[in-house]
Amino acid sequence: MSAGNRKILEVLNGRTVSPPPIWLMRQAGRYLPEYRETRAKAGSFLDLCYTPELAVEVTLQPIRRYGFDAAILFSDILVIPDALKRNVRFTEGHGPQMDPIDVDDIEALEAGDFIGYLAPVMETVARLRKELPAETTLLGFCGAPWTVATYMIAGHGTPDQAPARLFAYRHPKAFEKLLDMLADISASYLVAQIDAGADAVQIFDSWAGVLGEEEFERFCIRPVARMIRSVRTQRPAAKIIAFAKGAGLLLKDYRRKTAADAIGLDWTVPLSFAAELQKEGAVQGNLDPMRVVAGGSALEDGIDAILQALGNGPLIFNLGHGITPQADPENVAALVNRVRGRR
Ligand SMILES: Cc1c2[nH]c(c1CCC(=O)O)Cc1[nH]c(c(CCC(=O)O)c1C)Cc1[nH]c(c(CCC(=O)O)c1C)Cc1[nH]c(c(C)c1CCC(=O)O)C2
Numbered sequence: 622m623s624a625g626n627r628k629i630l631e632v633l634n635g636r637t638v639s640p641p642p643i644w645l646m647r648q649a650g651r652y653l654p655e656y657r658e659t660r661a662k663a664g665s666f667l668d669l670c671y672t673p674e675l676a677v678e679v680t681l682q683p684i685r686r687y688g689f690d691a692a693i694l695f696s697d698i699l700v701i702p703d704a705l706k707r708n709v710r711f712t713e714g715h716g717p718q719m720d721p722i723d724v725d726d727i728e729a730l731e732a733g734d735f736i737g738y739l740a741p742v743m744e745t746v747a748r749l750r751k752e753l754p755a756e757t758t759l760l761g762f763c764g765a766p767w768t769v770a771t772y773m774i775a776g777h778g779t780p781d782q783a784p785a786r787l788f789a790y791r792h793p794k795a796f797e798k799l800l801d802m803l804a805d806i807s808a809s810y811l812v813a814q815i816d817a818g819a820d821a822v823q824i825f826d827s828w829a830g831v832l833g834e835e836e837f838e839r840f841c842i843r844p845v846a847r848m849i850r851s852v853r854t855q856r857p858a859a860k861i862i863a864f865a866k867g868a869g870l871l872l873k874d875y876r877r878k879t880a881a882d883a884i885g886l887d888w889t890v891p892l893s894f895a896a897e898l899q900k901e902g903a904v905q906g907n908l909d910p911m912r913v914v915a916g917g918s919a920l921e922d923g924i925d926a927i928l929q930a931l932g933n934g935p936l937i938f939n940l941g942h943g944i945t946p947q948a949d950p951e952n953v954a955a956l957v958n959r960v961r962g963r964r
Contacts, residue, residue: 629691629758632903632935633821633860633882641928641936642690643960644760645953646864647943648683649695653950655682666711667703670696676745677752684757686950687957690937691758692749694814696742698764698825701807702773704735721776721784724795732806736813743817750818758821761814765826765865766803766844773799782831789840797839804844808851811859815852821860823885824848827942830867830887837871846879862905866942872898888941892930903935908956910940916952924959 628642650656659679663669670676680695699717703709707719722730736743750759763769767785775784789796811822829841845863852859864885865875876884876898886895886906898904912923927938938960944953 627690627756627758627820629760629937630820630860632937633862635882635903635935637933637935639932640961641932641938642758643938643957644689644691644693644758645683645940645944646693648687648689648693649679650944651946652944652948652953653682653686655686666697667700667709670700671741673741673745673748676741677748680745680749681752684753687953689757689957691760692753693760693762693823694742694746694749694819696745696762698762698769699772700739700742701735701763701769701803701810704738705730705732705806707773716778717772718777719772722773722799724792727795727799730799730802732802735806736809739810739813743813746814746817746819759819760862761811761817761819761822762825763807763810763822765824765829765841765863766800766807766848767832767840768826768828769803769807770796770799770840771828782828786831786836789836800840800844801847804847805851808848808855811848811852811861812855815856815859821862821882822852823862823864824881826863826865826868828867829865830869834871837868838874841865841868842875842878845875845881849879849881862937864905870894873901876901883935883937885939886941890941892926896930896934899931899934899936903937904931905937905939907939907941910942910945910948913940913944913948913952913956916949916955920952920956921959924956928960 628638631638656679663675676695680692684692699709702719709719711717771782771785774788826841849861860882862883863879863881866887883903883905888907888909908923912919
């Protein structure tokens with residue numbers, strides 16, 4: 622089977638595939654016992670990301686179990702600040718942490734040989750492309766500049782990204798410089814993943830939803846548009862999914878101005894609006910991850926509503942955000958079967 626038969630690439634080329642192809646954000650993760658087993662063998666979470674043998678194994682686990690149409694490289698969006706020497710660490714129960722960046726640090730920030738530093742990630746991508754079934758699309762990814770910057774500024778996750786919003790108002794020049802730098806190195810990082818064998822890439826802007834209209838334009842649309850232009854200048858055939866969680870009505874602008882091949886939708890996007898967005902190109906989403914935890918009719922009704930509203934256009938079936946550790950693996954099997962029409 623040639624790459625031309627990979628269903629997700631079909632959809633990214635604007636075609637309708639029926640039933641729609643499916644993968645899940647965070648499909649490799651703690652809800653799977655085999656993930657927890659491999660995770661226990663790695664030292665830290667970053668060791669797992671930087672050990673190709675283990676990263677390949679956890680990427681393949683959900684493909685073996687469910688036969689998803691895409692595998693997503695196992696890594697994290699915070700490998701970029703890690704490569705920028707921000708001392709990133711993941712401690713049990715605390716989420717990610719790193720040294721918070723200030724104005725002077727931004728002036729001094731140098732990309733250095735970040736691609737060399739991230740060579741294990743590219744090796745994971747290359748090994749995956751060799752090991753995956755021919756019909757499975759391999760997705761690379763990175764964080765969008767705004768979302769990565771929120772962690773770099775606070776030094777950890779926060780409920781509303783107040784530290785980054787405040788920093789952006791107080792130090793607009795330094796903040797813009799940080800976003801531009803992240804856009805440029807993230808574009809190079811995506812190009813390196815494509816060269817290593819990724820068929821398409823997704824840009825995660827998980828914190829887009831905390832911004833006002835003007836800030837969304839400056840901090841999300843502008844840098845992501847810059848990244849996509851840069852990737853396409855270097856690799857004209859690149860296929861790109863952009864996921865701006867919580868962007869709501871602003872998704873129309875987001876699609877037009879970034880020119881992404883598909884836009885990811887979270888579960889708060891009304892299906893009638895999603896159908897309107899779909900008239901302008903492919904969409905991905907948008908089942909509430911809690912429906913997968915609930916199972917039963919909550920799961921079935923959620924799936925059916927999406928298929929009914931979006932199944933007759935270019936759709937990549939997905940969740941509206943990552944699957945959570947509480948999800949029952951049996952419910953994921955039921956989800957895949959129902960989307961594929963094996964009720
Ligand atoms: C914001 C963000 C991060 N990482 C990511 C985002 C954007 C998407 C989103 O919003 O979910 C993206 C990400 N993180 C991970 C992947 C792997 C690929 C996949 O299966 O989707 C991807 C695509 C693995 C991971 N990244 C992380 C885990 C869990 C850590 C573990 O297994 O010990 C996994 C499987 C850790 C992580 N990494 C991050 C946080 C906030 C956390 C801690 C929260 C948590 O524990 O769930 C940053």
